[in-house]
Amino acid sequence: MPDALERASSVLTLDAIVVGGGLGGLYALHRLRKLGLTARAFEAGSGVGGTWFWNRYPGARCDVESLEYSYAFDDDLQQEWHWPERYGNQPEILRYIEHVADRFDLRRDVILNTRVVSAQFDQAANLWTVRTDTGVVARAPFCIMATGNLSTPRVPDFKGIENFKGKWYHTGLWPHEGVDFSGLRVGIVGTGSSGVQSIPLIAKQAKHLHVFQRTANFSLPARNAPMDPEIEQRHKSEYSERRLAAFDTPFGIAGFPPPTKSALEVSEEERNAKYESKWAEGGSISFLYSYTDLLLNKDANDTASEFVRNKIRAIVRDQRAAELLAPKDHPIGTKRLCLDTNYYETYNRDNVTLVDARSAPIEEITAAGIRTSEAEFEFDAIVFATGFDAMTGALKEIDIRVGNGPALAEKWDGGPTTYLGLMVAGFPNMFIITGPGSPSVKTQMIVAIEQHMDWIGDCISALKARGMRRIEPSADAERDWVRHVNEVADSTLYPLANSWYVGANIPGKPRVFMPYVGGFAGYKRKCDAVAANDYEGFAMSR
Numbered sequence: 001m002p003d004a005l006e007r008a009s010s011v012l013t014l015d016a017i018v019v020g021g022g023l024g025g026l027y028a029l030h031r032l033r034k035l036g037l038t039a040r041a042f043e044a045g046s047g048v049g050g051t052w053f054w055n056r057y058p059g060a061r062c063d064v065e066s067l068e069y070s071y072a073f074d075d076d077l078q079q080e081w082h083w084p085e086r087y088g089n090q091p092e093i094l095r096y097i098e099h100v101a102d103r104f105d106l107r108r109d110v111i112l113n114t115r116v117v118s119a120q121f122d123q124a125a126n127l128w129t130v131r132t133d134t135g136v137v138a139r140a141p142f143c144i145m146a147t148g149n150l151s152t153p154r155v156p157d158f159k160g161i162e163n164f165k166g167k168w169y170h171t172g173l174w175p176h177e178g179v180d181f182s183g184l185r186v187g188i189v190g191t192g193s194s195g196v197q198s199i200p201l202i203a204k205q206a207k208h209l210h211v212f213q214r215t216a217n218f219s220l221p222a223r224n225a226p227m228d229p230e231i232e233q234r235h236k237s238e239y240s241e242r243r244l245a246a247f248d249t250p251f252g253i254a255g256f257p258p259p260t261k262s263a264l265e266v267s268e269e270e271r272n273a274k275y276e277s278k279w280a281e282g283g284s285i286s287f288l289y290s291y292t293d294l295l296l297n298k299d300a301n302d303t304a305s306e307f308v309r310n311k312i313r314a315i316v317r318d319q320r321a322a323e324l325l326a327p328k329d330h331p332i333g334t335k336r337l338c339l340d341t342n343y344y345e346t347y348n349r350d351n352v353t354l355v356d357a358r359s360a361p362i363e364e365i366t367a368a369g370i371r372t373s374e375a376e377f378e379f380d381a382i383v384f385a386t387g388f389d390a391m392t393g394a395l396k397e398i399d400i401r402v403g404n405g406p407a408l409a410e411k412w413d414g415g416p417t418t419y420l421g422l423m424v425a426g427f428p429n430m431f432i433i434t435g436p437g438s439p440s441v442k443t444q445m446i447v448a449i450e451q452h453m454d455w456i457g458d459c460i461s462a463l464k465a466r467g468m469r470r471i472e473p474s475a476d477a478e479r480d481w482v483r484h485v486n487e488v489a490d491s492t493l494y495p496l497a498n499s500w501y502v503g504a505n506i507p508g509k510p511r512v513f514m515p516y517v518g519g520f521a522g523y524k525r526k527c528d529a530v531a532a533n534d535y536e537g538f539a540m541s542r
């Protein structure tokens with residue numbers, strides 16, 4: 001029986017419902033259309049773009065090079081699009097996504113300003129019913145969650161935030177009109193990628209900037225620059241080969257020759273020369289790919305960590321600040337390695353002060369500013385660069401259930417479980433793009449999105465070709481995959497860090513390693529083998 005809400009509003013009957021209008025949701029629409037399926041995407045924002053729609057903070061820029069960070073599905077698109085810089089900034093990437101939406105006429109199937117609140121599967125009818133905050137309801141046999149991994153911004157539950165008389169912002173929910181910090185006393189909390197990118201630019205504008213750092217993060221110079229026309233031309237002439245070669249790499253990016261030596265089998269002199277050249281070249285993958293064991297062996301990693309700590313000590317003049325900025329609590333690369341433009345140099349400015357929020361934690365936001373256990377600071381504006389409820393936040397916010405069974409959020413109470421990051425046992429016909437248990441966030445995200453959605457598209461076709469209507473993973477396949485994801489993580493140094501990869505940034509979130517760090521190449525081979533092996537680990541039914 002339709003409920004009152006449903007009767008009062010329009011019900012869309014579709015082949016597939018897509019949740020999210022970012023890079024994942026848009027490619028899902030395109031792929032589904034190619035299969036001749038009807039689909040709509042619901043998007044909470046007033047425009048397409050997902051991450052790149054919301055994260056408009058000063059300095060927001062991708063840490064993957066622009067010639068890589070783009071769709072591969074259409075050669076004319078990749079040949080014609082011109083990226084003006086080595087790394088795309090937020091306005092440029094959003095312009096690109098909007099161009100793709102127009103070029104492939106995707107906008108007509110995106111329903112903006114509409115947040116999905118629930119998704120319920122009716123076993124008898126074999127239909128997902130998706131309800132939204134505007135009253136629009138959609139029904140379809142398939143539901144594809146393209147909800148993103150870093151899409152639920154989080155401001156810590158600081159006492160007194162409602163009393164602050166100035167203005168406060170979260171980097172992931174930045175005002176479209178921008179913010180002018182000129183002449184203002186500004187405090188920023190958080191020194192992850194968003195903080196590291198925005199601090200140098202906010203410092204240039206503000207009268208004074210106080211940076212509240214709880215944990216120091218490693219950052220390498222991005223060495224951003226205008227696009228070199230020769231590099232662009234060469235890259236474009238090799239695009240198809242490069243995209244194919246990317247499938248055989250751990251990160252989904254070609255062009256980085258795999259390392260062959262351990263960091264411990266070369267002399268200190270040779271090692272430092274290598275790190276020095278990688279530091280000069282810019283970029284994180286190349287640096288972490290200096291040796292085979294930087295993410296596997298603590299002693300090997302120490303050599304790279306110490307190299308970067310020494311760089312920080314050399315750049316930052318105030319040695320007290322330099323020591324605070326030099327990370328000592330985690331091996332380099334085990335938290336997302338930041339890329340910056342003049343981050344450490346910014347601490348040499350007279351109008352920037354580093355506050356150690358580890359030894360003196362933030363206790364309260366007051367009417368005037370921020371009070372730590374040691375002092376009170378007065379601000380006109382506060383910026384929270386405090387991150388996201390990563391990987392599971394967006395999905396857990398939606399009431400997803402099968403019949404009257406437990407919600408996905410309940411099933412994931414102890415941490416997310418998936419088979420291949422693509423599907424969840426007990427939740428038929430619901431696919432996740434770049435879900436927990438997939439390598440997504442450890443790769444060039446758009447490669448991961450296309451690989452996932454191509455697999456999902458093929459899976460739906462295979463189902464139809466067999467005259468089947470339903471697919472879901474077995475509990476055993478899911479359990480084995482989760483075990484494998486954990487075993488692989490445990491064979492690396494990643495679990496040593498308190499990162500969002502393990503949910504450590506959210507108080508109370510179960511500590512579970514969420515991304516698959518076994519590499520894109522092996523993961524893709526596994527997905528292909530599962531499909532070739534008659535969708536091994538999945539049950540299909542009528």
Ligand code: N01
Pocket residue numbers: 061062063064150156171189190191192193194195197212213214215336339357362385386387388500504505
């Ligand atoms: O968030 P984060 P982010 N008191 O979680 C601090 C991607 N991204 O938005 O480490 C004081 O990394 C917290 O401290 P701690 C990228 O994958 C990419 O910066 O928990 N501080 C930390 O310093 C990235 O990894 C790009 O001790 C508090 C910070 O807030 C991911 O998004 C650009 C606190 C949060 O750092 C997330 O990055 C931007 C408290 N109570 C983002 N609570 C590029 O492509 C939290 N913090 C370049």
